Amino acid sequence: MSIAVVILAAGKGTRMQSDLPKVLHEIASAPMLVHAMRSAAYLNPDHVIVVAGHGAEQVERAAKDYDPDVKVVLQTEQLGTGHAVAQAKSALDGFQGDVVVLYGDTPFIGEDTLLRMKEERAKSDLVILGFDAKDPGRYGRLVTSGDALEKIVEFKDASPEERAITLCNSGVMAAAAPNLFRWIESIENKNASEEYYLTDCVEIARNEGKSASVVRCDEEETLGVNSRVQLSEAEYYFQTKARTELMETGVTLHAPETVVLAFDTIIGRDVVIEPNVVFGPDVTVETGARLRAFSHLEGCHVSRGSVVGPYARLRPGAELAENTRVGNFVEIKNAQIGEGSKINHLSYIGDAEIGKASNIGAGTITCNYDGVFKHKTRIGDDVFVGSNTMLVAPVALGDRAMTGSGSVITEDVPTGDLALGRSKQVNKKGLGAKLMDLLRAKKAKQSK
Secondary structure, eight states, X not given: OOEEEEEEEOOOOGGGOSSSOGGGSEETTEEHHHHHHHHHHTTOOSEEEEEEBTBXXXXXXXXXXXXXXXXXXXXXXXXXXXXXXXXXXXXXXXXOSEEEEEETTOTTOOHHHHHHHHHHHTTOSEEEEEEEOSSOTTOOEEEEETTEEEEEXXXXXXXXXXXXXXXXXXXXXXXXXXXXXXXXXTXXXXXXXXXXXXXXXXXXXXXXXXXXXXXXXXXXGGOOOOSHHHHHHHHHHHHHHHHHHHHHTTOEESSGGGOBOOTTOEEOTTOEEOTTOEEOSSOEEOXXXXXXXXXXXXXXXXXXXXXXXXXXXEOTTOEEOTTOEEEETOEEEEEEEOTTOEEEESOEEEEEEEOTTOEEOTTOEEEOBOSSOBOOEEEOTTOEEOTTOEEESSEEEOTTOEEOTTOEEOSOBOTTOEEOOSOOOOOOTTHHHHHHHHHHHHHHHHHX
């Protein structure tokens, strides 16, 4: 059976106290909406529909940045979840498969849970995802009879007996598209909020003689985000789970609680991560690398056996080959570093190519930007760049070339040559001691 996923993402999120649409607030360096779209991908859907409302242009841009094939439809008035799903009907015109409804502010529905819902749909006309809540609070309650789901009651409309139920509604559901949209057309807004509740589909389906059932999941998967406090709780949940998964697959974290991961971080086994390492999006670290303390990585690739940090920054486009060394207070951006090369201290390498087994001395800077354009620096194999060298791009250093410390290199250096680009030193006899005596005398006079 083909599947379409409808993700509800139209809410303003008043409790977030933000100009940003709620579903675009980030967890692990990605909008909540992207996390929901990643969950949708577990089902390998034929269609993904995002229902946008508040900040629709921003929501659409974020959705399409992640998946250009996603369809975005508009809910101009927020009249309830049933009304929101109804906005997807035209985008699924003629679709006869199953529809799974997810939520942009409920980012952690897992693969196993969705696959169990898919299996249950083969046996039941309507499937609801529920969870046993430690504190049911204001969640909607699932009223069951044996294995069958009879109805969902919103907290505002629940009786004292129904409020005592701990089996709660996550909002996630699955049904055949023709059934779901027919049921939605029958929903009325005769309730305390005067909204069209998607949950009314259960009672409507039952009245038609259709079957409804519940699939249960852990409460943490259904964590919804409606405030900054809940956003921090969601971040904590994600980070704790992701760190545990890394350690279980062979990664060493010296102080797990200090390591911050992104939603798409990929790390191989036998990698060692020291305290306070932060990952931005799009980072891959291969087997056996070591990331030393207080390093920051984003948009980069670190090959096996490499050592990064401490206090290093790898920016987008940084590509480290095997057994490279990037040391303290080194920044690399849009640069390829060849196998076995070393950049150990206090350097900036941007828009560059460095070959194999080269050594970049402390304080080296590739001067890549002229105020308008970026220019490239090319360094060959087995090159020695002396400390405090300024490489004014575009410039190239051939294999086995060398630069003298303190040089400003503005022209290409041929293979095997030594380049010196500094002014001649002049020593003024006795002037150092004389000048120091004058300065000390001046200071003593000022202090009286």
